[in-house]
Amino acid sequence: MAFYTIQILNGLSLAMLLFLIASGLSVIFGLMRIINLAHGSFYLLGGYIGLSVLNQTGSFWLAILVAAALVAVIGMVLQRVLLERVHGNELGQVLMSFGVLLVISDLALWFWGGLPQTLDRPDFLDGALRFAGLFFPKYRVALIVCGFAVALAIWLIIERTRIGAVIRAGVDDADMVRAIGFDIKMIFLLVFGAGAALAGAAGVLGGAMLGIYPGADFEVVLQAFAVVVIGGLGSLRGAFVGSLLIGFSDTIGKALLPEFAMFTIFVPMVAMLVIRPEGLFGRA
Amino acid sequence: MSAQAVDVDNVVMQFGGLRAVDGVSLRVGVGERRVLLGPNGAGKTTLFNMIGGQLQPTSGAVRLFGRDVSKQNPYRRAHDGLARTFQITSLFPDMTVGENVHLAVRALSTSRFGMIRPAGAYPRIAERVADILAEWRFPAGADTRVSNLSYGDQRKLELAMAVANRPRILLLDEPTSGLSATETESVVGLIKGLPEDVTVIVVEHDMDVAFAVADLFTILHNGRLVTTGTAAEVQANEDIQRIYFGEGE
Numbered sequence: 001m002a003f004y005t006i007q008i009l010n011g012l013s014l015a016m017l018l019f020l021i022a023s024g025l026s027v028i029f030g031l032m033r034i035i036n037l038a039h040g041s042f043y044l045l046g047g048y049i050g051l052s053v054l055n056q057t058g059s060f061w062l063a064i065l066v067a068a069a070l071v072a073v074i075g076m077v078l079q080r081v082l083l084e085r086v087h088g089n090e091l092g093q094v095l096m097s098f099g100v101l102l103v104i105s106d107l108a109l110w111f112w113g114g115l116p117q118t119l120d121r122p123d124f125l126d127g128a129l130r131f132a133g134l135f136f137p138k139y140r141v142a143l144i145v146c147g148f149a150v151a152l153a154i155w156l157i158i159e160r161t162r163i164g165a166v167i168r169a170g171v172d173d174a175d176m177v178r179a180i181g182f183d184i185k186m187i188f189l190l191v192f193g194a195g196a197a198l199a200g201a202a203g204v205l206g207g208a209m210l211g212i213y214p215g216a217d218f219e220v221v222l223q224a225f226a227v228v229v230i231g232g233l234g235s236l237r238g239a240f241v242g243s244l245l246i247g248f249s250d251t252i253g254k255a256l257l258p259e260f261a262m263f264t265i266f267v268p269m270v271a272m273l274v275i276r277p278e279g280l281f282g283r284a
Numbered sequence: 285m286s287a288q289a290v291d292v293d294n295v296v297m298q299f300g301g302l303r304a305v306d307g308v309s310l311r312v313g314v315g316e317r318r319v320l321l322g323p324n325g326a327g328k329t330t331l332f333n334m335i336g337g338q339l340q341p342t343s344g345a346v347r348l349f350g351r352d353v354s355k356q357n358p359y360r361r362a363h364d365g366l367a368r369t370f371q372i373t374s375l376f377p378d379m380t381v382g383e384n385v386h387l388a389v390r391a392l393s394t395s396r397f398g399m400i401r402p403a404g405a406y407p408r409i410a411e412r413v414a415d416i417l418a419e420w421r422f423p424a425g426a427d428t429r430v431s432n433l434s435y436g437d438q439r440k441l442e443l444a445m446a447v448a449n450r451p452r453i454l455l456l457d458e459p460t461s462g463l464s465a466t467e468t469e470s471v472v473g474l475i476k477g478l479p480e481d482v483t484v485i486v487v488e489h490d491m492d493v494a495f496a497v498a499d500l501f502t503i504l505h506n507g508r509l510v511t512t513g514t515a516a517e518v519q520a521n522e523d524i525q526r527i528y529f530g531e532g533e
């Protein structure tokens with residue numbers, strides 16, 4: 001019993017972390033058709049920037065805020081200076097964003113060193129809740145709550161606000177949005193920045209749960225792409241369901257079949273590509 | 285001398301080895317109705333995309349009301365009073381008829397603030413949307429998803445969105461393609477009913493539609509402008525006979 005509840009909790013918390021990363025990736029992909037492998041770098045940078053802020057100030061909340069803001073700026077510069085040049089050129093995007101991923105990865109190694117590090121959680125989230133004879137780590141419970149809250153907030157923004165309507169329209173037909181008079185480049189930039197900020201914040205939150213270390217960027221971007229493939233490009237609902245699927249299959253896979261850990265993420269992805277290439281909620 | 289609404293000055297569009305538009309100049313006066321004719325691959329849509337801003341000419345200039353807009357984004361041109369439809373129906377299929385119109389109206393509303401406010405929170409825009417919906421009357425209702433609309437109504441909605449902000453220049457790319465005879469007739473009626481000061485340029489294959497909506501016709505062939513003339517002149521022109529019906533067969 002305890003084994004399963006803790007696995008469910010682990011699966012859910014990993015899923016929420018993945019959602020923070022994949023939601024931005026998916027909306028960016030759907031809107032701008034940018035394949036951005038450097039999205040993993042946003043997570044890594046967020047984690048390390050958060051670590052430095054935390055060590056300097058001792059404030060976890062400030063760490064999240066600064067990481068999100070700085071990574072958003074880095075993301076927007078990357079989009080404007082580099083990725084915009086390869087608009088409409090998938091191979092160019094993959095090569096360029098992979099190059100950026102490698103460069104940022106090495107810079108982070110140089111600057112923050114190669115040892116895995118952990119961000120200290122706020123005191124009140126340390127320890128566990130006791131409920132019905134079971135222990136629930138507080139931090140993971142908080143992460144799950146936070147993930148649901150962010151999902152709800154993004155959903156409200158996309159479905160209920162003016163800019164959300166423009167984003168949805170842009171996913172359908174960006175040229176048309178431009179032709180009727182919206183500054184689509186500005187919208188691209190804002191969405192890219194927001195997606196980067198979410199991934200940066202996820203770096204801090206994830207760093208306090210899983211640690212931050214060289215290679216976390218690769219791991220995260222692989223998982224996030226699996227989520228996007230399963231959920232469907234550009235679909236927020238898809239990113240949410242995909243995150244749950246990948247979060248659980250990874251957790252359960254690692255618990256039951258540790259030697260097949262990578263396998264359990266990519267089998268669902270490959271299966272989806274075979275059965276329904278557009279993903280659960282994607283359009284063909 | 286008053287400026288032309290649209291002044292295309294010796295534009296060239298080169299795609300790799302293909303010269304899709306090869307030195308075309310075109311002047312369309314304010315309030316004029318002009319049809320661009322020509323076989324497939326003549327460069328009509330490419331020319332349209334240069335006027336609309338989807339493409340920037342390799343060389344040459346595009347001026348709207350005397351102002352050079354060659355380097356301007358489509359959205360800037362939209363703010364200057366240019367609206368267009370596309371050859372392939374371009375709507376937002378997952379949204380309702382009302383939401384589509386709402387977006388079109390909102391695109392040019394000047395408020396740069398309040399992007400986070402709920403979409404229905406602007407009474408003036410809501411009013412304008414209601415006006416347009418009442419004027420154009422979509423039998424399926426404003427809450428129908430566009431993907432469930434008949435093809436004819438989709439094209440009608442595109443037109444409604446294009447004129448939603450009372451453009452000064454309207455570009456219509458094959459507005460009647462794929463429509464039934466009755467639907468075509470209704471679209472022709474809608475185009476003829478546009479306010480007189482709106483400059484309209486239409487790409488059209490259907491000669492009956494072309495002659496019904498315009499007084500002047502410009503013929504393009506292989507990326508070049510062949511001639512511009514009235515219906516009678518166009519029908520009598522031997523070059524055009526040759527372009528459309530082949531040489532001496």
